[in-house]
Amino acid sequence: MQAKLRIKGTVRVCVIGPDGKIKLHEPSWWRRVFGLQGKPMLSRRHNTVTRQGEGLIADLLLAAPTKTKITSASGYIQLGTGWTGNSVKANTRCNAPTGAMEALDSGYPVTNAAFGATGDNVLRFRASFEAGKLNASNINEASLLNGNTAAAVSLAYAQVTPAATVTLVDTLQIDWEITFTGS
Template sequence: MKDRILIKGMVTVQVLDKDGNVKRRSPTWFGRLFRIPGRPMRYHHHNIVTREGDALIADALLVSPNKAKVTSSTGFIQVGTGWTGNSTKTNTRCNTATGSMKALDSGYPALKAAWGSVGDTTLIYRATFAAGTLNVNGINEACLLNGNAGSSNCLAYAQITPVVNVTSSDTLQIQWEITILGQ
């Protein structure tokens, strides 16, 4: 009997206005003509668990791990504007980082569902870049790290498309889901 472990991820990126509502893109000319609002600025993307991420998962299964796990005190998310599509499996950071790395929100990582329920094999990581921390156009990449030092390791990396523009009055929230399945 063979068993394969499959690790897949999903990244949700959303831009919130000053009142905490999901912002909308400007409507198309057709939308303006018929008063149809623009699409919400909430995007879902697949990600790749990096080579370092594969090693971090294996290391976490040791009795005494050698590397820091991605926890509420060590986890960080970085965003950037330099997606290239080249060697994403070997990325160790965003290609062109912008702003400062953001620590995970309080209470994260967390299981998506209670133990024994559907969703108990999915870990959720979330970071919120509060208004005033970013003012950048063209965010098109993100990575999940086990620290904010130069020696930190990249668990996962994702392309963000379409690109996300954030003003100084917007809040950017990134939620990372990593699901581990035996097959």
Template structure:
């Protein structure tokens, strides 16, 4: 799962503008908090297999080499083979301190889920129509894409907003 949150300058989750019905009855707009399915890409499958080797050859998506990229070019075509966002916007963002991390302590429900989070601070993005994201093992052109996701509905971020992307990958052993 990928969770996307848009935060205002005070760190609160922003709300979409209410529709005419909401304005009429003074109902606040929906929170800008979205949950989306993601896919481990073909490249990501290979990264996981490589990480299980005694001497891996590829860089892991780690606290020092993990990046999240967002974009506006979701097409729905060849999602499993995507290696980047189709139409990137802004710069890639390094993972936040403390990530990646297990969702739960070893031996507890959730210990097979690894989480990654990046926060695009206010001033980092000013974009409408963000509808895709990818998780990478670096910020160079040769970096590999572990996972890719569609973001729907699209997210609009102003220069004063913070966009936070939390990625969860559950190892199912299938």
């Protein structure tokens, strides 16, 4: 019997306005005709664990790892506007970075459940770009990194769609889940 290990993930991107509510996109022509408001600025997409990320996971299983583990002290999320869909697995950063990288929120990463319970195989990361930290349009890519220097390794890369627009009064929250499964 052959065992198959799979690593998959999702990224949830949410733009929150100064009133604490999820912001809305401008309504499309069709929605305006029917008097409907715009769709929420909320995106949930699959991500790709990069080639670097696979190596990082393997390194962390060594008795003496050589790479930096992603923790709230060392983990960062980078955003960009250059999604192309080309060579996603080979990406080591965002193609067109925008704004500064944001450190993971305190206490992250965490698992969805205690060891031995359903959900203990899901690792969650979160970074919150608080109001005043980001002012960017057409954010359509994100990368989860183990640092904020040129030596940082990208664990995962994702498309953000629909693209997000964040002003200085908005908060952008990124929730990243990596699930490890086997069969």
